[in-house]
Amino acid sequence: MIQPIYSFKRICILCLALLLLALYTYGAVEHSKRINLDISRVDQGAYLSYTRSLYETNYNYVGGRNRMPVYPFLQSLVYDPSLTENESFTRGKYFNIVLSIALLPCLFLIFRRFFSTLQSINLLLITAFTVFLFRAAYFQAEILFYFLSFCSFLLMARMFKQPGWKLGTVTGIVAGITHLTKASILPGLALFILLFLAQSAYLLYSDFKGKIDFTRARNIFLQRILSLALVISCFLITLYPYISTSKRVFGHYFYNVNSTFYIWYDSWEEAEQGTRAYGDGKGWPEMPPEQIPSLEKYLREHTALEIFERFYDGLDRVIAVAKKSYGYFKYLVIYLAIALLTTLASLRNIKVTKSQLFLLLFYFSYFIAYTLLYAWYIPIASGNRFTLALFLPLMFCLTATINTTISERPQVRLAGKQFSWRYLFNLFVLGMILFELYPILTSRIVTTFAGT
C-alpha cells in the first residue's frame, strides 16, 4: 500500500510552525511600523552610513573601527542607491527581519542536536518571542551577532570534548566571522585558549601518571595542540585583511575604539569629549599622550573602591535592565532555579571527571567574565544589547544541566499515564510561552523600544 507522504500529525505540526512564524513576522513588522521609525535613534544611522560607504567604495571602505564590517556587508547586498535614506532604512529593517527568520530554523537544528524536541521547541520559542522578535526590526548587527557568538561558544565547548582538525578549522573561522560582526569575542577566545592548554597539559600529566604508553600520550597531546593552533590560525586568517589594515592605519592589529579607549572612560560624555573629539576613527587620536585613556591611566586615577563601585553599580544596572526587559528574564530565573535545585538534589550522584572540570571552568569563567565586562561597560552603553549575547549560551547550559542532573523519577500519574518531572516541566514552560504570546503581540511589541 502506498504510504501518504505527509501524515496528519506532520501537517498539523507544519501548520502550527507556519502560524507561529506568521505571528513572529506580524510582531516584527508591527514593531518596525509603529516603534522603530527614527533612523537617528541609537546607532542605526551609523550602520546605514557604513553600508552605503561599503557599497559606494566598491567594498574598499576602511571605517572608523567602531562597528565591524560583516553586517553592513550583508545589508549592502540589498542596498539600492536610488532609494532615499528613509526607504533604505525601511528596506534594511525588513532585511533584518528576514535574516532573523532565516536564523530561527538554524537555531532549532542546533538545539535539536543536543535536546529533545519539546525542549528544543521551548528554547526556540523563548528565544524567538522574548529576544529576537524585539530586536528584529532594527538596522543593527545584534541578532546576527547573538547567533554567531552562540555558535562560537558551542564550538569552543565542543573542542574541550572532541578536539580535531575539522572542528578546529570551523571554530577558528566562525570565531573570526563573529569578531568581524561585533568585536567582543576576544575575551571568550582568550579564556578558551588558556583553559584548553591547561586541559591538554593536565591530560598529558595524568597519562604519564597513569603509566600509559608515552608515545600515545604524546600523540594525543600534540593532536590537541595542533587543533588549537588551527583554531588560532584560522581565526587570524579570517581576520587578516581587516587587522592588517588596522595595523597600517591605526598602528594596532586589534584596534577598536570601544575596547581601546571608551572602556576606560566613566561615561559616554567623557568619551565624546575625549578621543572621539580627536578623530579616533581616522587614525590614532591626535591628543597629548597623557590624556589618552588606558588601563594604566585608569588605575592611576581611580581608587580600588571606585573600581569596585563601577562593577557593583554596573551589575545592579545589568540586572535592573534585564528585569524590565522584553520578558526573557523570568525564563532565565526559572531555568536557573530548576538547574540549581536538580543539581543540589542529585549532588551525590554527579560524577564530574577531571577532564570535564575544564569544560565547566570554561562555562563559568565565560559567563562571569562577560557579565563583569558588560557591567563595566554599562556607563558607556546602557541597555541590554550587549548582555543579551549571553542569553543563548546561558539557556543552553542551563538546559544541559537540567538534562544531566534530573532523573526520570519521581514520576507523576495523570489520567492513567506516567509522566516524568522533566516532561511536565517542559510542558509547563511551553504553556507559559504560548500563553505569553498574547500580551507580547498585542501590547509589549508595540510599546517597547528595543534598540538600546
Next chain:
Amino acid sequence: MKAQHWLTKTWRKSNLKYQENWLLQLLILSLLLVSIFLYANHQINLRQEQIVLGKYFDQITTLFVAGDQSATAINKTNLGRARTVATLHQLSGQRKGQLLQFLAEANLIVRNQSLIGLEGTDFKGSELIEANLSDVNLDRVNLAGANLQDSVLAKSSLVEANLRQATLSEANLASANLSQATLVRANLSSAVLEAANLSEANLRGATLRGTNFRQAKMTDANLESARMESAVLDDAQADGVELNNAVLIRADLNRVSLKDSILRYANLEGAALNQAILIDADIRAAILEDARLAEADLSNANLTRSVLINASLNNANFSQTNLSYANLRDANVESDTFDQAIFCNTIMPDGEIENRDCP
C-alpha cells in the same frame, strides 16, 4: 514466487522512472514555453518602442524643424520637454540612447542655447556607445548605469548629473562641466577629462585607471577609494579633494594643488608628485614608497604612519610636517630638508629611529 516478486519490484521501479521522466519532460517543456513567451514579448516590446520613437521623432521635427506656426517659443520648449518625458517612460536603454542622440544631432540640447530642457529626465541605462554628445546640455539628467563608452562629451555641461555606475571608459570629456555630478562607481578608465570641471563631484569608488585629469578643476571632489592607477593629474586644481584610500600607484601628480586635501591611507606607490602643493594635507598612513616628491610643498601636512621608503624628497618643503611613526628608510633626501619637520618614532633614511619631538 521469487520471480513474481522481482517482476513486481522491476515494474515499480520502471513506473517510478517513467514518472520521473515524465516530470522532467514537463519541466523542460514549461521552461521552453516560458522562454518562447519571454522572447516574443521582448520582440513585441521592441517593435512598440520603435513605433513610439518614430512618432516622437515626427512630433519633434514638426514642432521645431517643420515650423509649427501656432506655437510660441516657450510653448515649443514646454511641449518638447513634455513629449520627451512622456516618451522616455516607454523606452528601454537602447531607444533612450537613440532619443538622446537624436536631440543632440538636431542641435536641440546645445549648451547655453538648449531648446528642450532635460533637467531631471530619466536616461537611466541608456546605450550610447561611441555617441557624439559634445557641447550639449545634460545638467541634472539621470544617466545612471548608462553606457557611454568611447563617446564624445567634450565641452558638455553635466552639472549635478547622475552618472552613478555609468560606463565612460575611453570617453572624451575634455573641458566638460561635471561640477557636483555623481559618478559613484562609474568606470572612467582611460577617459579624457583634461581641463574638465569636477568641483564637488562625487567619484567615490570610481574606476579611473589611466584617466587624464590634466589641468582639471577638482576642488572639493570626493574620490574616496577610487582606483586611479597611472592616472594623470598634472597641473590639476584639487584643493580640498578627498582621496582617502584611493589607489594612485604610478600616477602623475606633478604640480597638482592638493591644499587641505585628504589622502589618508592612499596608495601612492611610485607616483610622481614633483612640485606638488600638499600644504595642510592629511596624508596619514599613506603609502609613498618610491614616490617622487622633489620640490613638493608638504608644509603643515600630516604624514603620521606614512611609508616613504626609497622616496625621492629633494628640495621638498617639510616645514612643520608631522612625520611621527613614518618610515623614511632609504629616502633620497638632502641633509637640511627635515630641519623643521616633527619626528617621533620616525624611521630615518639611515634606519635610525628619531624621537626628537616626542611629547
